[in-house]
Amino acid sequence: MKNIVRAVTDLDQAPHLHLARILILLHAFRRGSQGGPVEGLTKLAKLDFLLRYPVMLQKALEVRGRSTSDVYLEPHELMSVESQMVRYRFGPWDHRYREFLNILVAKGLAAVSVEGRKVVISITDTGSRVAGDLASSVQFESHAARSQVLKRHLDLSATNLMNFIYETFPEVVSLKYNAPIPT
Template identity: 45%
Template sequence: MKDLFNILSSLEKDEHIHLGRLLVLIYVFSGEKNKGEIEGLTKLAKLDFLLRYPTYLERALNKQHKKMFKSPPKDYEKTSVEAKMVRFRYGPWDFRYRRFINTLVGMGQLYLRKEGRSYFLGITEEGIQTANQLAQSSELTDIFERSRTIKTNFDFTGTNLMRFIYSTFPEIVSLQYGKEII
């Protein structure tokens, strides 16, 4: 069991896991054909929260009287957290998001555009090709299926998604700023 814990802990430090997960999430939200964008890092963080924590995704679906038929949380996911987020002013947050996004933009996988005071994230043709390659990996099936579930059920504005998360998971609101979400 100690080996499993060490493996899961090391995953948190592997930036490639986070880059791949975010690329898949943005790929799915872009309509998988580069037709859409995610408006703002706050919205991205809330969507990623649901993806990183499948037990929270399952609870969110239950609140909407829906079931998580595809890729429900595995037993080990219910008792371990391999990707920690912390309570931030606007909810669940990973302080590395800006670095992850800049890395993906620098790699030519994503683009970032500013309109007024808002930032929009979208996927490039190269990002689509990478995501299609990732889709061939059976290890990422759950990430793709959960991303599609999130797109179908929680494609709200950033503000409405934040309100939904706070009302569905009041325990997050009561955490101190900077406290890890487990």
């Protein structure tokens, strides 16, 4: 049992899974005629929250009157999440976002710029190729499908997405700062 617990802890601490998930998300938002960067760390965090917590994504789609058929919930996902987030100032958050983005930028997979007070996160051509390869792999096909669902149905401004999360998931907003968000 100790080895399983350690393996799960090690997985959450290793950035590779997080980098892949964020890259796939950025790739989904770049594609199509309405594609482009993700504008704001707050927006990235809210989208990543729905990607990490697929049960919450399913509920969000139901609230918006959208089909949940593309969410592809696995039985184990009903009781657990791949990596927990915490409640922070503007809702769901992971304190490692800046670290993850710095790694993606250093590897030439993403670009970050500042426009006024907003951080703009985009994927590079190299990052898009890597994300495409990841998205077509069995390990990340559900992340890719869900990222497309997020792009289609929840590509809102950061403020509107934050307000939607607050309204739809009051149990998350009512947590104390830095409290882990349960499944």
